[in-house]
Amino acid sequence: MQKILLVLALASVVLSSCVSYRLDPVPNQDIEVRHERGATYPIYESSKIGMVVAPEFRESELMVKVTVKNNSGKEMYIRDTDFKVEVSEDSQEWSPLKVYASDEYYAKEKRAYTVGAVLMVISATADTASAGYGSSTTSGNVYGSGTYGSYSGSYSGTTTYYDPTAAELAVQRNSQMVSQYAQEGQGWLQLLEDNLFYSKDLRPDETYFGLVFSEKGYGDYYRITCTNPDFEIVRIEYVKREDR
Numbered sequence: 001m002q003k004i005l006l007v008l009a010l011a012s013v014v015l016s017s018c019v020s021y022r023l024d025p026v027p028n029q030d031i032e033v034r035h036e037r038g039a040t041y042p043i044y045e046s047s048k049i050g051m052v053v054a055p056e057f058r059e060s061e062l063m064v065k066v067t068v069k070n071n072s073g074k075e076m077y078i079r080d081t082d083f084k085v086e087v088s089e090d091s092q093e094w095s096p097l098k099v100y101a102s103d104e105y106y107a108k109e110k111r112a113y114t115v116g117a118v119l120m121v122i123s124a125t126a127d128t129a130s131a132g133y134g135s136s137t138t139s140g141n142v143y144g145s146g147t148y149g150s151y152s153g154s155y156s157g158t159t160t161y162y163d164p165t166a167a168e169l170a171v172q173r174n175s176q177m178v179s180q181y182a183q184e185g186q187g188w189l190q191l192l193e194d195n196l197f198y199s200k201d202l203r204p205d206e207t208y209f210g211l212v213f214s215e216k217g218y219g220d221y222y223r224i225t226c227t228n229p230d231f232e233i234v235r236i237e238y239v240k241r242e243d244r
Contacts, residue, residue, distance in 0.1 A: 023055050023222055023238035031236055042236045048072045049231050053224050055085075055238060057216060062097070064212040064224060070202040079199040080212065082228040087217035091237065094223060099214040102196040110189055 025042030027033040032043045044051045050069035055062050062085060070076050080102040086094040100108070197210025219240070226234040 020243060021057055021240050022243040023057075024241055026237040026239060028237075030234075042238075044234050044236070046071065046232055049076075049234070051226065051234055053226070053234075053236050055222065055224060058213075060216050062214045062216050062222070064214065065209070066197055066212055067207065067209045068202070069207040070204055073204050075204065076202045076228075076230050077199070078202060078208075078228055078231075080197045080210070081199075082226055083197075083212050083214075084225045084227055085214040085217075086223045086225075087219035088221040088223070089219045091221040091239075095217070095219075097215040097217045099212065102198050102210075102212075105213045106189070106192050106196060109192060113186075113189060 024040055025031060025033050027042075030044060032045070034041050034043050039054070041052050041054055044053075049071055052067040053064060054066075055064040057063075064083065064085070066083070068078060081099070083099055085097045085099050087097055088094045192211070195209070195211050197212045200208055202208055222238045222240070224236050224238070
């Protein structure tokens with residue numbers, strides 16, 4: 001299992017993010033809990049498979065890092081839909097959470113990125129169009145006297161101006177903002193393309209890593225089950241703790 005831990009540790013470096021809570025695995029007779037490089041991993045090992053399943057919160061979703069090794073002497077097929085995620089308030093009554101197929105999740109994230117990019121371009125275009133324009137207002141009172149008596153009154157005036165330097169700065173700022181969003185979005189989509197847990201034939205002794213995403217849900221306990229019929233049923237429970 002050392003190779004599995006190494007793969008998972010490298011993946012954690014790439015995908016680390018600031019979270020408020022973490023999910024600690026609950027050890028039992030089938031699950032060994034291992035501490036590696038500041039993280040805690042649940043390890044399942046049998047004559048058929050070795051598996052590490054490490055979930056973490058990512059915004060409104062649960063990102064599950066799965067590493068699996070084929071310990072059998074024959075080829076085995078594992079699917080991206082072989083994982084079930086459940087949540088509970090008391091670790092007794094469990095409710096299923098939606099688990100995304102890899103293609104479904106990628107399409108969802110790409111759609112969100114595209115919509116966000118379009119809205120940002122529209123906003124930047126509108127901001128750029130009005131950039132550099134400004135106005136100043138002057139007002140005051142007048143008093144005086146003449147042949148026919150005294151007089152008093154007030155006045156105000158507005159002057160509109162255009163500052164080409166301010167306009168150019170706005171263009172550069174908005175261009176940089178759109179470019180940065182595009183780079184970050186494309187980087188996330190590329191990471192998903194390279195690391196989502198796609199269905200795969202596992203050769204004997206082959207190790208495979210991938211990401212499975214589900215809804216986040218609400219509860220203090222989570223349970224993830226590998227339901228592949230060719231494997232033993234692998235079920236791991238986790239408890240949510242504040243990440244200090």
